[in-house]
Amino acid sequence: MKILLIVNPCSGRAKMRTELLKVVEILSADNNLVTVYPTKARGDATEFIKNHTDLSYDLIVVCGGDGTLNEVITGLMRSGIHRTLGYIPSGTLNEWSSGLHISRNIKQAANDILTGNKIQLDIGQFGDKYFSYTASFGAFTDASYSAPQDVKNVLGQAAYFFEGIKSLGNIKPVHLKFTADGKETEGDFLFGAVSNSMSVGGIVKFNESAVKLNDGKFEILLIRNPDNILKLQPIIDGILKQDFNREGIEFFTADSVTVTGGEELSWTLDGEFAKGENEITISNLHNAIELIVPQ
Numbered sequence: 001m002k003i004l005l006i007v008n009p010c011s012g013r014a015k016m017r018t019e020l021l022k023v024v025e026i027l028s029a030d031n032n033l034v035t036v037y038p039t040k041a042r043g044d045a046t047e048f049i050k051n052h053t054d055l056s057y058d059l060i061v062v063c064g065g066d067g068t069l070n071e072v073i074t075g076l077m078r079s080g081i082h083r084t085l086g087y088i089p090s091g092t093l094n095e096w097s098s099g100l101h102i103s104r105n106i107k108q109a110a111n112d113i114l115t116g117n118k119i120q121l122d123i124g125q126f127g128d129k130y131f132s133y134t135a136s137f138g139a140f141t142d143a144s145y146s147a148p149q150d151v152k153n154v155l156g157q158a159a160y161f162f163e164g165i166k167s168l169g170n171i172k173p174v175h176l177k178f179t180a181d182g183k184e185t186e187g188d189f190l191f192g193a194v195s196n197s198m199s200v201g202g203i204v205k206f207n208e209s210a211v212k213l214n215d216g217k218f219e220i221l222l223i224r225n226p227d228n229i230l231k232l233q234p235i236i237d238g239i240l241k242q243d244f245n246r247e248g249i250e251f252f253t254a255d256s257v258t259v260t261g262g263e264e265l266s267w268t269l270d271g272e273f274a275k276g277e278n279e280i281t282i283s284n285l286h287n288a289i290e291l292i293v294p295q
Contacts, residue, residue, distance in 0.1 A: 001030075001032045001033070001058045001059060002032070002033050002035070002056060002057045002058050002059075003027050003032055003033065003034045003035070003057060003058065003059045003060075003061055004035050004037065004055065004057040004059070004060045004061070005023070005024065005027065005034055005035065005036045005037070005061045005063060006037050006039065006045050006048070006060065006061070006062050006063065006064070006068070006072055007020060007036060007037070007038045007039065007063045007064065008038075008039045008045075008063065008064030008065065008067075008068040008090070008091075009038050009039070011063075011064040011065040011067075011068060011090050011091045015090055015106065016063055016064075016090050016106070019090075019106045019107070020036070020063075022106075022107055022110075023063065023088065023106060023107070023110045024036065026107065026110040026111055026114070027061065027110055027113070027114070029114060030114075035057070039064070039068065039071075042067075042272075043071060044071070045062075045064075045068055045071035045072050045075060046071040046072070046074045046075040046078070047075070048075065049072060049074075049075025049076055049078075049079055049081065050075050050078060050079050053079045053080075053081060055081060055083065057083065058083075058084070059083065059084050059085075059086055059113075059292075060072065060076075060083045060084070060085055060086070061085070061086040061087070061088060061110075061113060062085065062086070062087050062088070063088040063090055063106075064089075064090055064091060065089070065090065065091020065094060065271070066089075066091055066094060066095060066096055066097075066132070066133065066270045066271050067091070067270060067271050067272050068091070069085075069087055069096070069132060069270070070130070070131060070132055070269065070270035070271075070272060072085070073085075073123060073130055073132055073289060074129065074130045076289070077123065077125075077130050077285075077288065078128075078130075082290075083290075084118060084290045084291070084292060085289060085290065085291045085292070086113035086116075086291070086292045087102055087109070087113075087291065087292075088106055088109040088110055088113070089102060089104060089109065090106060095133060095134075095197055095198070095199050095200070096132050096133040096197055096270075098198065098199070099133075099197055099198035099199070099208070099211070099213065100213070100291070100293050101293065101294055102293060102294065103294065112292070112293075112294040112295075113292050115294075115295060116292040116293050116294050116295055117292065117293055117294075117295055118290050118291070118292055119214065119290070119291060119292075119293055120214050120287035120289070120290055121196075121213050121214050121287065121288070121289050121290075121291050122196050122213060122214055122215070122216060122217075122284050122285060122286055122287060122288060123196075123284075123285045123288040123289055124194065124196060124218065124269075124282060124283070124284060124285070125282070125283045125284075125285055126267070126269055126274060126280065126282050127277065127280055127281075129269055129274055130269075130285075131269040131270045132196070132270055133195060133196055133197035133200075133270055134193055134194070134195040134196070134197055134200050134268075134269070134270060135193070135194045135195075135267055135268070135269050135274070135282055136191070136192060136193035136194070136195070136200055136267065136268055137174075137191070137192050137262070137265050137266065137267045137268070137276070138174070138189065138190050138191035138192055138223070139190050139191040139223070173188035173189060173190055173225035174188065174189060174261070174262065174264075174265055175187070175188050175189075175261055176189055176192070176259055176260065176261045176262055176265075177259070177260040177261055178192075178220070178222065178257055178258070178259055178260075179257065179258040179260070180220070180252065180254035180256065180257040180258070181254050185222065185250055185252075187224050187225075188224065188225040189222050189223060189224055189225060190223045190224070190225050191221075191222070191223040192220075192221070192222045192223070193219075193220070193221045193222075194218050194219075194220050194257055194282050195218060195219050195220075195221070196211075196213055196218055196219070196284070197211070197213075197219075198211055200221075204221060204239055205242060206219060206242065207242055214286070214287055216255050216284055216286035216287075217253045217254065217255055217284060218253060218254055218255070218256075218257065218282070218284050219251070219253055220250075220251070220252050220253065220254060220257060221244065221249070221250070221251050222249070222250040222251075223235060223239070223248060223249060223250075224248045224249075224250065226248050231247065231248060232248075234246055234247070234248075235247075235248040235249060255283070255284045255286075256281060256282060256283040256284060257281070257282050258279060258280070258281045258282075259276075259279070259280050259281075259282065260278065260279045261278065261279075262276035262277065262278070262280065263276055263277055263278040264276065
């Protein structure tokens with residue numbers, strides 16, 4: 001079997017710099033031929049896939065964070081290439097892999113790719129961009145791309161919280177309209193997430209029994225701007241306790257949602273910045289990719 005191993009050497013605490021040889025040795029079992037491509041800059045993995053549409057590999061293994069995985073998926077989707085994916089999470093949060101029970105131990109994750117099961121998973125489309133687990137805006141969401149990589153390497157997940165705290169005083173509500181399944185939800189919002197994941201930003205978590213990553217549906221969570229600051233604490237408490245029936249919280253599922261009024265809005269797609277538009281449709285691409293997960 002021919003395996004393409006795409007590695008982000010800077011992800012997480014840059015631990016792949018010392019683990020790479022062991023990963024190659026594991027993936028080379030049973031005479032597998034492994035080709036390694038280290039990414040050199042943000043967006044490099046997408047460009048590599050797009051420029052090598054004749055890829056003759058049976059399996060593409062991504063070793064990096066959620067952003068690196070997003071780049072590979074984006075390259076595959078834009079090129080129309082269908083390849084089975086393996087994921088070795090070495091980033092700071094690795095939210096998507098946590099929901100799929102992929103090991104955070106690099107060697108174990110590599111072994112699991114050779115012995116695991118193939119499953120189909122949904123992918124989100126945001127205009128001409130793609131995301132594997134979330135498109136979000138507002139409170140805390142810009143922390144993922146504003147936190148410097150060297151700070152994330154040292155502090156890990158805490159870096160996101162520090163960046164989020166720094167931005168709290170600057171958060172301004174934005175007036176938006178969400179249209180899904182013929183219904184409209186309009187108002188001033190502090191936060192929103194269109195997700196296919198068990199958690200968003202390491203803060204918002206969903207009940208695992210209620211979320212399926214291949215049902216063709218997004219989980220959509222919106223937080224309205226309260227008219228009284230005292231109403232904010234019950235909303236935060238509801239988020240932490242997964243009680244989305246609180247006043248000020250909107251929660252629903254849909255296979256697509258159109259967002260109107262967000263031309264000045266900054267979104268994050270799997271932790272990477274994306275500029276908003278006056279009207280954007282976010283669509284669920286049902287069972288768009290095949291991924292190997294542990295047995």
